[in-house]
Amino acid sequence: MPESELKRFYIVREHPVRIISKCKSHSKGTLGSFLIGFCLFYCVVSWVPQILSEFIPATNIDLFATYTDADPAMLSQLPATPLVIILYSVFFSGVFKLSECLYTLTYIRNRKADYRAFTESFSFYLKTLGIYLVQMFLVAFWSLFFIIPGIIVALNFSQAFYILADDPDKSISKVLTESKIMMYGNKMNYLRLLLYYVPYFMIAYIPAAMASAAVAKFSLNEPALLIITLLTDIPIFAARGIMSMGRTVFYELMINKGFAEFKYAGQDAFRELETK
Numbered sequence: 001m002p003e004s005e006l007k008r009f010y011i012v013r014e015h016p017v018r019i020i021s022k023c024k025s026h027s028k029g030t031l032g033s034f035l036i037g038f039c040l041f042y043c044v045v046s047w048v049p050q051i052l053s054e055f056i057p058a059t060n061i062d063l064f065a066t067y068t069d070a071d072p073a074m075l076s077q078l079p080a081t082p083l084v085i086i087l088y089s090v091f092f093s094g095v096f097k098l099s100e101c102l103y104t105l106t107y108i109r110n111r112k113a114d115y116r117a118f119t120e121s122f123s124f125y126l127k128t129l130g131i132y133l134v135q136m137f138l139v140a141f142w143s144l145f146f147i148i149p150g151i152i153v154a155l156n157f158s159q160a161f162y163i164l165a166d167d168p169d170k171s172i173s174k175v176l177t178e179s180k181i182m183m184y185g186n187k188m189n190y191l192r193l194l195l196y197y198v199p200y201f202m203i204a205y206i207p208a209a210m211a212s213a214a215v216a217k218f219s220l221n222e223p224a225l226l227i228i229t230l231l232t233d234i235p236i237f238a239a240r241g242i243m244s245m246g247r248t249v250f251y252e253l254m255i256n257k258g259f260a261e262f263k264y265a266g267q268d269a270f271r272e273l274e275t276k
Helices: 018-027 032-054 060-067 081-109 113-144 146-154 161-166 171-181 189-197 198-204 205-216 222-232 234-256 267-271
Strands: none
Touching: 018 189, 018 234, 032 113, 032 222, 060 081, 060 113, 060 146, 060 267, 081 113, 081 161, 081 234, 113 161, 113 171, 113 222, 146 189, 146 234, 161 171, 161 198, 161 234, 198 234, 205 222, 222 234
16 A cells, blocks of 8 residues: 555554543534434435334345245244335435434534535435445455455445535545545544444344333234334434544544544534643
């Protein structure tokens, strides 16, 4: 890899606890508005296919049974995932990922939740679809050679939608290549940061676990089960929003080469620990 390319980016050596602390300082007084927007967006993103699947109940098993001669006994052992959810994920995950990046970048840089950022990604739908499909294909391919190569590929491309958010004119290949270069020397640090958010998700899953235990004791109809599932998703979306801030700050560290170079509204929240 050319040395000139490597010099463009920064090896993030800041401890995850430090990054999380600075995110908390940055979000004082505005965290609620940020999470409300984040949760509302992912409620729509998550709830639409689940509701549609109630009206279009066809599953992947139905598709296999119709167009293949697979053994029915084998098919019965596969998870019956509604086709609506599968197709929705394939065709819209990319544009939703870009929406999240645009929204969180706007918040980090302006210290203000701007809900309009969620809609800006749809102008680049085809490019987001292409990036997502290439990512999924390469991750799936390398995962065939044990799980570790697949994880490495996923980490290499983890910054792709942030790069696209900053410059939508870049091509798919340019975005993916630049993400791979940025993550050179940063993969383990990035993975370590993500692991520090595991406790947030463990806490967020408590309502879902409690609801699951309660549902097991009572006979509920399908609409009631769906409503409970949708409501218990909200804490998980909030945890995802908190982690999204950390992931975004990690990206900002790479392109700004450290906290001291942040030049955004609310930058003092990121620099306040630099003087201590």
